[in-house]
């Protein structure tokens with residue numbers, strides 16, 4: 420199979436879909452790998468490293484899309500990239516379709532087969548291709564939140580760990596999954612006073628067992644959330660209902676109850692965001708203010724630490740990528756129900772129920788399209 424990897428074109432996105440090590444393994448499996456020139460540069464991988472791995476460097480994204488049977492990326496295809504997809508081609512990348520009707524309609528119109536990293540599952544109930552970027556975004560969240568809290572950035576002027584004689588920042592993390600746990604660990608490590616909210620009692624039991632000495636946890640109800648958010652210096656949004664639009668857990672009215680200059684970091688923004696006042700921002704212009712509360716809502720946070728993120732993502736995607744290339748998407752999905760859970764779009768049909776519900780589009784069962 421010909422595997423194509425274009426350079427990412429989303430604003431300030433420096434990750435790349437394949438590392439030279441991934442290219443080397445794909446070539447060893449008998450595949451041809453086409454890498455757009457400079458695709459890896461933002462992650463510290465030059466063209467020569469890909470050539471050394473046996474890949475071919477091509478000069479334009481157009482050529483990558485025209486020649487490849489499967490496109491491997493990081494971010495959801497941008498409008499110009501969507502126009503280059505075609506029937507029979509496989510797209511393997513993050514999609515986040517539930518909050519994005521425009522992209523969904525373009526992918527349906529393209530006729531391509533689109534497998535979303537973020538809905539591939541594993542047999543422990545996890546999301547193995549979302550997890551590495553959730554680990555990165557979770558660890559980044561207190562760091563960017565601390566920056567947002569600085570006075571010059573419009574924040575409250577509170578130091579995470581306080582100092583002797585002055586108490587620490589109060590950090591509330593809503594959602595105690597991968598993002599939330601990593602965010603809470605780092606925030607606690609910075610000396611903040613941290614509470615994690617989650618709807619899952621088994622998850623709260625796990626957090627209590629493992630991290631009970633480092634941060635507190637509480638069951639997530641609207642009442643508990645309102646009370647804690649009103650006392651917070653920083654709120655990190657880290658909820659997920661897989662594939663679906665994020666539930667709105669903090670309303671605009673609640674902002675007036677908060678401390679002026681408090682920071683909201685909405686990591687769940689790629690699924691539409693869990694604060695009513697969230698809207699996606701970019702690394703170039705990451706924060707904005709609503710009713711005196713500072714919002715950070717960058718939808719591709721891991722792009723800020725592209726080298727770490729590219730390698731971490733590549734480690735997770737490689738076995739799935741090889742499986743898709745070796746067997747073809749249909750057989751690979753038929754043999755692996757977890758990969759089949761990644762199938763969101765095939766030949767003009769939507770195949771993921773939570774996206775269909777969010778966008779009011781009819782869904783065809785993925786098990787029918789692999790027959």
Ligand SMILES: NC(=O)C1=CN([C@@H]2O[C@H](COP(=O)(O)OP(=O)(O)OC[C@H]3O[C@@H](n4cnc5c(N)ncnc54)[C@H](O)[C@@H]3O)[C@@H](O)[C@H]2O)C=CC1
Pocket residue numbers: 537546549550552553554556593594595596597598599616617618619622639657658659660665666668685686687688689690717718719720721
């Ligand atoms: N902005 C960015 O750059 C990035 C964003 N993300 C996003 O971060 C979000 C979280 O991802 P993960 O931590 O990997 O998901 P996860 O599935 O590991 O954790 C989500 C947690 O939210 C909890 N939850 C669901 N509804 C809740 C509610 N009403 N109140 C409290 N908790 C609730 C679940 O029980 C679960 O523990 C996703 O939307 C993901 O796409 C992930 C990586 C990068």
Ligand SMILES: CC(=O)C(=O)O
Pocket residue numbers: 494513537549552553689718719720721722
């Ligand atoms: C998960 C995701 O959307 C990202 O890493 O950008």
Ligand SMILES: [Mg+2]
Pocket residue numbers: 513515689718719720
């Ligand atoms: Mg994202």
